[in-house]
Amino acid sequence: MAQYTPPLRDMQFVLHEVFNVAEEFKALPAHAEVDADTLNAVIEEGGKFAAEVLAPLNRGGDEEGCTLDQGTHEVKTPTGFREAYLRYVEGGWPALSCDPQYGGQGLPITVNQCFFEMLNSANQAWAMYPGLTHGAYECLHAHGTPELQQTYLPKLTSGEWTGTMCLTEAHCGTDLGLLRSKAEPQPDGSYTITGNKIFISSGEHDLAANIVHLVLARLPEAPEGSKGISLFVVPKFLVNADGSLGARNPVYCGALEHKMGIHGNATCQINIDGAKGWLVGEPHKGLAAMFVMMNAARLGVGMQGLGLTEVAYQNALVYAKDRIQMRSLSGPKAPDKPADPIIVHADVRKMLLTARAYAEGGRALSLWTALMIDRELSSPDETIRKDAADQVALLTPIVKAFLTDNAWIATSHCMQVYGGHGYVSEWGMEQFVRDSRINMIYEGTNTIQSLDLLGRKVLGDNGAKLKKFGKLVQEFIEEGGTNEAMQEFVNPLADLGDKVTKLTTEIGMKAFQNADEVGAAAVDYLRVCGHLVFAYFWARMAKVALEKQSGGDPFYKAKLVTARFYFAKLLPETAALIRTARAGAKSVMDEEAFIV
Ligand SMILES: Cc1cc2nc3c(=O)[nH]c(=O)nc-3n(C[C@H](O)[C@H](O)[C@H](O)COP(=O)(O)OP(=O)(O)OC[C@H]3O[C@@H](n4cnc5c(N)ncnc54)[C@H](O)[C@@H]3O)c2cc1C
Numbered sequence: 001m002a003q004y005t006p007p008l009r010d011m012q013f014v015l016h017e018v019f020n021v022a023e024e025f026k027a028l029p030a031h032a033e034v035d036a037d038t039l040n041a042v043i044e045e046g047g048k049f050a051a052e053v054l055a056p057l058n059r060g061g062d063e064e065g066c067t068l069d070q071g072t073h074e075v076k077t078p079t080g081f082r083e084a085y086l087r088y089v090e091g092g093w094p095a096l097s098c099d100p101q102y103g104g105q106g107l108p109i110t111v112n113q114c115f116f117e118m119l120n121s122a123n124q125a126w127a128m129y130p131g132l133t134h135g136a137y138e139c140l141h142a143h144g145t146p147e148l149q150q151t152y153l154p155k156l157t158s159g160e161w162t163g164t165m166c167l168t169e170a171h172c173g174t175d176l177g178l179l180r181s182k183a184e185p186q187p188d189g190s191y192t193i194t195g196n197k198i199f200i201s202s203g204e205h206d207l208a209a210n211i212v213h214l215v216l217a218r219l220p221e222a223p224e225g226s227k228g229i230s231l232f233v234v235p236k237f238l239v240n241a242d243g244s245l246g247a248r249n250p251v252y253c254g255a256l257e258h259k260m261g262i263h264g265n266a267t268c269q270i271n272i273d274g275a276k277g278w279l280v281g282e283p284h285k286g287l288a289a290m291f292v293m294m295n296a297a298r299l300g301v302g303m304q305g306l307g308l309t310e311v312a313y314q315n316a317l318v319y320a321k322d323r324i325q326m327r328s329l330s331g332p333k334a335p336d337k338p339a340d341p342i343i344v345h346a347d348v349r350k351m352l353l354t355a356r357a358y359a360e361g362g363r364a365l366s367l368w369t370a371l372m373i374d375r376e377l378s379s380p381d382e383t384i385r386k387d388a389a390d391q392v393a394l395l396t397p398i399v400k401a402f403l404t405d406n407a408w409i410a411t412s413h414c415m416q417v418y419g420g421h422g423y424v425s426e427w428g429m430e431q432f433v434r435d436s437r438i439n440m441i442y443e444g445t446n447t448i449q450s451l452d453l454l455g456r457k458v459l460g461d462n463g464a465k466l467k468k469f470g471k472l473v474q475e476f477i478e479e480g481g482t483n484e485a486m487q488e489f490v491n492p493l494a495d496l497g498d499k500v501t502k503l504t505t506e507i508g509m510k511a512f513q514n515a516d517e518v519g520a521a522a523v524d525y526l527r528v529c530g531h532l533v534f535a536y537f538w539a540r541m542a543k544v545a546l547e548k549q550s551g552g553d554p555f556y557k558a559k560l561v562t563a564r565f566y567f568a569k570l571l572p573e574t575a576a577l578i579r580t581a582r583a584g585a586k587s588v589m590d591e592e593a594f595i596v
Helices: 008-018 021-026 036-064 079-092 109-143 146-158 286-321 346-378 382-417 429-440 446-461 463-480 485-512 516-551 555-570 573-582
Strands: 067-069 074-076 162-167 182-185 190-200 209-219 229-237 235-241 245-249 251-256 267-280
Touching: 008 021, 008 036, 008 346, 008 429, 008 516, 008 555, 021 036, 021 079, 021 346, 036 079, 036 109, 036 429, 067 251, 074 251, 074 446, 074 516, 079 109, 079 245, 109 146, 109 162, 109 229, 109 267, 109 346, 146 162, 146 209, 146 235, 146 573, 162 190, 162 286, 162 485, 190 209, 190 229, 209 267, 209 286, 229 286, 286 346, 286 382, 346 382, 346 555, 382 429, 382 446, 382 463, 382 516, 446 463, 446 485, 446 516, 463 485, 463 516, 485 516, 485 555, 485 573, 516 555
Parallel strands: 162 209
Antiparallel strands: 067 074, 182 190, 190 267, 209 229, 229 267, 235 245, 251 267
16 A cells, blocks of 8 residues: 655755745744744644545545435545544644634645645545635635625634535536526525536535535626626525524535546535525626635645655655666666666656656745745735735646646656556555546646636736746846856756747747637647746755755755756756747648548
8 A cells, every 4th residue: 555754854945945934924924923843843743644644544535435325415425534534623724724813723825735735645535625625715715795704714714614616517617608507686685596516526525514615606697608607605504693504505416426536535416406695706706706716726736736746756766666677787786686676777767756856846836836825915015915926826827737747747657667566556556647637637627727827827918927937037047147066957947948938929929910829839838837937946946955965964965866857857848848839820720630
């Protein structure tokens, strides 16, 4: 069975040695008291919960899956999931970065990000129940009326109730403008909601007393398309004035989807049969309100990719050191044994280092993004808040798509390290591959993320957000300009920065003539930008490691090896990606492509 050890040392390296977060928090009044020791203690305890409580349930959850009782419409989660959830609630974990006004602990989002990486490594299917709850909390916190906030936020904060996001319908996934669910206003100010949703994660389960569904639906005479969608909160059980649970609302799970991975998470068809709901935000502005939850969820999905990359790497590394097959090409490395451990073989090393570089680079990117969210939410300085918000907007599609594409590559490589033993179930590697595949699909497919990045976030504001990030890169390059030891990192970073600028201008010019040029380039473009961002963080990590390696701690030497591997073996992928992005739309949009 797969094992998991929380990567505390690497998290602490990124938090304290690269980003110096405790200093950052001093500038944020809400978090000024959060010092390095507090952070480390929380992360260490969170790691114990992930490794000791959740990881042992991962394999059983995959094998057993969820079951639906057609008579009662109740869903049973796999053995142990409910007990683990109760422990999670008892431990106060749901409240970690929630608002103290509703019972939260008020810790930075950055801490929650570390925690969720570990939950996802240990058990992605389980982690989706609290993950979506956190998104629902954020959406209601931003857009709920004071009454709705008082009713729902304390229970979502404590974890006594969980949340869902109900967007997708059979005929509408990416294109939410097509959705048909209806909301009829009632004299008491509530709405009667009717519709059929599919693919709703955590839509029904036995973990918590109530489920708070956030549902997109149309009001009567709403404008067509995405401009006519409103958002409603629809609880499984209605809530009485004193906060106790009332009548069962007719929002039922009609069926569970059978699927490739994340079997422990209930993916539900949800039939909403005249259920009572309440409007969240403005009429017809539901998508804008829901975007709070979608953005949180997109970062959450990136963390799922990161979590799986890390756990797959850890297991493949142990296996590669132990499994003996064939001799090293350059002569025996373990002459006392009948063969060498497979970790001596160049390609096995390459697969392991790829996973490690993706995990450690991903950790830096995701923690930086979380830090920007903390700045955006808590800085007293408006300019800092605005700059941080721009970075979050730019980086969100990259975190979602680049980290999950990388996880698919990394989990597949790590399975390959096991040879045939990776393909059979016994070692748990094929589960990581299966679980990781959905991350590229839900929360807006990775194609949609790439269109969001190139179309909206970059070309949509004439490159302003990208230029801001470019300024950070430029400042770092200038700082390291005279440092000889940094040239191997800084030069390729600067080179890629120039190329991204030219590529962006070129696609922007072509898009004036033909909008399909954006669609034809977007996926390659996102991957190039992902590498630009990774190169920046890898160069920053290399700088710290160079400064500290003389102390003899092998951690820094390993960090430098991984940084060099990243620049030598992974970053050069951008040359081909830039070429294919520049090759334009003609070859894919040729009208004769599918005439036979
Ligand atoms: C296990 C699982 C859990 C899920 N959980 C939830 C949940 O909790 N809540 C929820 O509401 N939904 C959920 N979903 C739904 C998920 O978000 C959708 O499946 C996803 O958004 C894609 O929609 P679709 O499946 O209808 O595909 P479609 O929208 O039909 O897309 C099909 C293909 O066309 C591509 N495509 C579509 N439009 C464009 C375009 N403009 N340009 C380029 N390519 C395009 C897509 O990228 C995709 O490759 C879940 C799905 C699964 C499988």
